Amino acid sequence: MTDLFTPPYPQPPKSKRGLIKRFLRGWHSWIHVLFDKSYTMKMGEIRLPGRTMYIANELSLVDRILRGGTAFPKHSELVRNLDPLIGNSVFSANGADWESQRAMVNPAFAHTALGRSMPLMVAAADDLLARIAAAAQAGKPVDIDPMMTHVAADIIFRTLFSETLDEARSNIIHTAFGKFQRLAHSASMLRLYGVPAGWFERRSRGPARAIHDVFRPIVEARYDGFHARGEAEPRDILQSLIEAKHPETGAPFTCKQVMEQVSTIFLAGHETSASTMTWALYMLAECAHIQDRVRAEVANLAEDRPLTAAMLKDMGQVRNIFKETLRLYPPVSFLPREVTCPMDMRDKHLETGAMLVVAPWLTQRNKDNWTCPHAFDPDRFDDPANAEMTKQAWFPFGRGPRVCVGAGFAQQEVMTVIASVVRAYRIAVPQGFKPEPISRLTIRPRTGMPLLFTPT
Numbered sequence: 001m002t003d004l005f006t007p008p009y010p011q012p013p014k015s016k017r018g019l020i021k022r023f024l025r026g027w028h029s030w031i032h033v034l035f036d037k038s039y040t041m042k043m044g045e046i047r048l049p050g051r052t053m054y055i056a057n058e059l060s061l062v063d064r065i066l067r068g069g070t071a072f073p074k075h076s077e078l079v080r081n082l083d084p085l086i087g088n089s090v091f092s093a094n095g096a097d098w099e100s101q102r103a104m105v106n107p108a109f110a111h112t113a114l115g116r117s118m119p120l121m122v123a124a125a126d127d128l129l130a131r132i133a134a135a136a137q138a139g140k141p142v143d144i145d146p147m148m149t150h151v152a153a154d155i156i157f158r159t160l161f162s163e164t165l166d167e168a169r170s171n172i173i174h175t176a177f178g179k180f181q182r183l184a185h186s187a188s189m190l191r192l193y194g195v196p197a198g199w200f201e202r203r204s205r206g207p208a209r210a211i212h213d214v215f216r217p218i219v220e221a222r223y224d225g226f227h228a229r230g231e232a233e234p235r236d237i238l239q240s241l242i243e244a245k246h247p248e249t250g251a252p253f254t255c256k257q258v259m260e261q262v263s264t265i266f267l268a269g270h271e272t273s274a275s276t277m278t279w280a281l282y283m284l285a286e287c288a289h290i291q292d293r294v295r296a297e298v299a300n301l302a303e304d305r306p307l308t309a310a311m312l313k314d315m316g317q318v319r320n321i322f323k324e325t326l327r328l329y330p331p332v333s334f335l336p337r338e339v340t341c342p343m344d345m346r347d348k349h350l351e352t353g354a355m356l357v358v359a360p361w362l363t364q365r366n367k368d369n370w371t372c373p374h375a376f377d378p379d380r381f382d383d384p385a386n387a388e389m390t391k392q393a394w395f396p397f398g399r400g401p402r403v404c405v406g407a408g409f410a411q412q413e414v415m416t417v418i419a420s421v422v423r424a425y426r427i428a429v430p431q432g433f434k435p436e437p438i439s440r441l442t443i444r445p446r447t448g449m450p451l452l453f454t455p456t
Contacts, residue, residue: 004375005287007279007328008434009365012036026189028182028446029438030334031361039366039373043346050194051077053355054348057366059392061345062358065337067400070095074402075336075355077191081184082441084201084208086267087260103247105261108240111159112409118309120158121413124151125307125420127164132425132453141430141450148277148417149174149270155413156269160262161218162234169214176207177271178444183207185440212263219262223255237265272331273410275442277417278449280325282435283376284418285427285451290378293317295456298419307416318415320378325414326396328376331442333361335398360396361439369393428452 010029014036026033038044042058056065065072073094082092090101111117128151135142150170157165187200219238225231226242233239241258245251253261284291297317302308312318339354350356365373369389370380380386397404404410421427430452435445 004372004377005283006375007283007286009328009374009437010034012038023189023193027186029440030185031437031439031443034362039362040368043348045348048192048194051192051355052351053192053357054345054350055357055359055362056345057359057362058346059363059369062363062395063392063399065356065358066335066395066398066402068337069401071340072337072356073340075338077188077355078336080191081188084184084205085180085211086264087256089260089264091264091268100247101261104244104253105241105265106405107244108237108265109405111235111237111240112406114309114408114412117155117159117409118307118412118416121155121416122307122420124154124158124164125417127151127154128417129420129424131167132421133455136425136453139452141433141452143448143450144281145274145278145445145449146171146174148274148281149177151417152270152274152277152413153266155273156266157215159269159409160237160265161215162236162238163218172214173211173270176210177267179207180204180211181440181442181444211266212259215262215266216259219259220255223258227252238262268404269406269409271442273413275329275331275444276322276325276410276414278445279329279437279443280321280414280418281421281427281451282429282445282449283325283328284321284422285429287376288426288428290317290321291422291427294321294418295422298423302419302423307419309412312412312415312419315415315419316382317378318419319411320381321418322411322414323381323390323394324376324378327364327370327394328374329437329443330360330364330396332396333439333443334359361443363393363395366393424456425453426456428454 010032012035022033038055043061044055044057046053046055056062074092079092086092088097090098090105093101128147131147131150132142150165150167153170153173154165157163183200183204187197187204190197190200222238223242232243241253241261244253284294294317297315301311301314335358337356337358339350339352339356341352343350363369367373370386370393381390397407428451430450433450435449436447437443438446
């Protein structure tokens with residue numbers, strides 16, 4: 001049996017660190033503040049100067065919190081962190097506000113139907129292959145991190161706006177979102193330690209505006225076209241949002257509110273998928289035997305024909321790559337919720353306003369839930385012994401009423417890109433390279449992801 005490959009993750013110290021050491025390690029990344037016991041504890045408590053934080057890792061607690069709906073709303077710290085980028089949108093709203101927003105945006109997701117979106121994904125993947133071919137001509141490593149941002153953003157751009165995304169605008173998004181993540185993460189760290197974070201908060205508005213400026217002209221022109229002149233083409237997500245009406249008052253979204261919903265869908269629709277694609281291709285590059293199996297599966301089912309949704313349905317190995325990547329590198333690794341009334345949970349007493357965190361990063365790497373939890377083993381999802389854990393201890397898209405509505409869309413686009421790239425190229429890791437994952441809003445490699453591409 002081939003030894004399992006263990007991709008990089010921060011090696012946790014055995015004992016708890018002091019506040020200063022924890023702060024220094026966490027300044028760049030949430031997963032760097034964890035210690036060894038974090039991966040097996042049932043429920044942890046972290047007392048910080050600015051906040052008491054609880055981390056629920058026991059499966060029954062995870063399920064209770066995620067299915068709790070309004071009893072455990074998204075924490076105000078998360079809402080504050082994302083405000084410059086997405087404002088008061090369906091992702092950040094809580095309670096009745098969230099319910100009415102969800103009712104208004106739900107029809108828009110009809111445009112993400114897998115049959116309708118598949119041709120858009122295939123076209124975007126073909127454009128990605130052309131960019132890889134141009135970049136790999138010299139035989140040098142190609143940094144796929146910005147490329148995965150481009151293809152994922154291009155797919156959601158086509159679905160949202162019926163337009164392709166050029167490289168110049170993609171580079172603006174990739175660079176600006178990287179800056180936003182660094183600044184927002186620093187602001188959040190300071191607030192948790194009771195330190196004023198106004199400078200970082202103000203600075204984060206700049207990259208958020210740069211991202212908005214990429215699609216603001218599209219949104220404003222289409223909004224004015226509909227409300228001033230009755231124009232209603234093309235039929236896409238943006239048009240559905242423009243035409244949406246409040247379920248009780250019948251009022252439409254304002255242009256500002258449409259921008260906030262578009263920003264949310266764009267962020268959720270590209271950044272998390274880009275992260276998953278980057279880590280999936282890296283691990284395939286490290287595991288040539290698995291890469292060969294995947295390539296054979298794609299060749300057997302698709303030959304040289306354009307990929308279809310029916311083909312993807314039968315690509316069990318590609319699907320397992322997607323699932324295992326999300327188990328090891330869940331793009332959103334920590335889901336903070338807010339305690340709305342005093343309660344007891346296990347041996348802890350939680351006061352109103354406390355931060356209660358569910359962490360896919362921890363639960364999905366817990367040795368009590370998974371054998372060889374830090375190893376890359378896509379075949380684990382074909383093992384009947386893991387069927388129950390797949391239901392309970394795998395939740396990269398959340399669970400319950402706030403589950404990500406784009407899970408099926410994300411699976412199809414990631415599988416399309418993986419199958420397209422592996423069919424066209426053999427991928428390898430440059431000698432001596434080892435990425436370092438950092439966790440801010442999403443998990444990305446700290447210094448990019450250079451890979452070697454050789455045509456098949």
